[in-house]
Amino acid sequence: MGVLIDGAWREEELPQETGAAGEFKRVESVFRDRITADGSSGYKAEAGRYHLYVAWNCPWAHRVLIFLALKKLERAFTVAYSIPGLREQGWTFEANPQFPDCTPDKVNGFHYLHQAYAAANPRYTGKVTVPTLWDTSTRRIVNNESSEIIRMLNSEFKGIAGDDTDYYPLPLRGEIDSINEFVYTRVNNGVYRCGFARSQQAYDAAYDALFAALDELEVRLGRNRFLVGDKATEADWRLFPTLARFDVAYFSIFRCNRQRIADYPHLSRYLRELYRVPGIAATVKPRYYVIGYWSVKKVNPSGIIPKGTPAPYLEEDRRRQL
Numbered sequence: 001m002g003v004l005i006d007g008a009w010r011e012e013e014l015p016q017e018t019g020a021a022g023e024f025k026r027v028e029s030v031f032r033d034r035i036t037a038d039g040s041s042g043y044k045a046e047a048g049r050y051h052l053y054v055a056w057n058c059p060w061a062h063r064v065l066i067f068l069a070l071k072k073l074e075r076a077f078t079v080a081y082s083i084p085g086l087r088e089q090g091w092t093f094e095a096n097p098q099f100p101d102c103t104p105d106k107v108n109g110f111h112y113l114h115q116a117y118a119a120a121n122p123r124y125t126g127k128v129t130v131p132t133l134w135d136t137s138t139r140r141i142v143n144n145e146s147s148e149i150i151r152m153l154n155s156e157f158k159g160i161a162g163d164d165t166d167y168y169p170l171p172l173r174g175e176i177d178s179i180n181e182f183v184y185t186r187v188n189n190g191v192y193r194c195g196f197a198r199s200q201q202a203y204d205a206a207y208d209a210l211f212a213a214l215d216e217l218e219v220r221l222g223r224n225r226f227l228v229g230d231k232a233t234e235a236d237w238r239l240f241p242t243l244a245r246f247d248v249a250y251f252s253i254f255r256c257n258r259q260r261i262a263d264y265p266h267l268s269r270y271l272r273e274l275y276r277v278p279g280i281a282a283t284v285k286p287r288y289y290v291i292g293y294w295s296v297k298k299v300n301p302s303g304i305i306p307k308g309t310p311a312p313y314l315e316e317d318r319r320r321q322l
Helices: 059-070 115-122 146-155 170-186 190-195 202-221 234-255 263-274 284-292 312-321
Strands: 003-005 009-010 052-055 076-084 131-135 140-143
Touching: 009 312, 052 059, 059 146, 076 312, 115 140, 140 146, 146 234, 170 190, 170 202, 170 234, 170 284, 190 202, 190 234, 202 263, 202 284, 234 284, 234 312, 263 312
Parallel strands: 052 076
Antiparallel strands: 003 009, 052 131, 131 140
């Protein structure tokens, strides 16, 4: 999948992402600065100052696209959208007629995302990931941790955002944080722990933990409309990208095949309801999920991309419109 080693691109993987028992261990993001409303962090919230590198097919980047839509911040940021699939040098930005909704980097002119990382730190060693938040004033990467970027979008752009709805309200923060930790460990990262496992033991443990978590969420959503009460919060929008990709990609390529989200009555109802929130459907690109995940060589060495795009929530929504 490729990494930077002392600022140079290598077609390698970080050895620390595979544990002794063959389990996948995600390495934490490195760039962790913050944008603040008052600029006390050194990065002031301003329209037009910040640039985002994202990919439609990446679930972590999807979180950021969702919050841009929910907060009506699309005009406050410039965005470069990678073409789907892992290319020879990682996330790639170019004008490609096959993917008209994937745009080149018109701010820095970088063809590959690793060029932004090397520009920010010429000796950088590590993964090159989307989303990446770039400051055009200092020409530095501010942050590449999606959970922190969405918090900034939620809270620091009042007066700039077109919608000031708070998706991380103070009275609910404890419960949201608890659910976020459960969902991240068992579901968001759980599907990757299945897909990238290097031993049967590691895969079996990840698979069992994933479906135990989905079973628990199914029960919870049988009692509640959303994860925390009757209004969507940050917790829901952190779960949504994984659910949107599950039947399309994870069920097959990551071997998460006990059952589909479509087979869970409450989870599938919940997925469809979130999908219908204004602005969200435009962030969902199921065909890109197929292309993106089946392009990962370590799970699909042949590189053959399936022709089908199984997204039951889209089919049901189309039937409703007839």
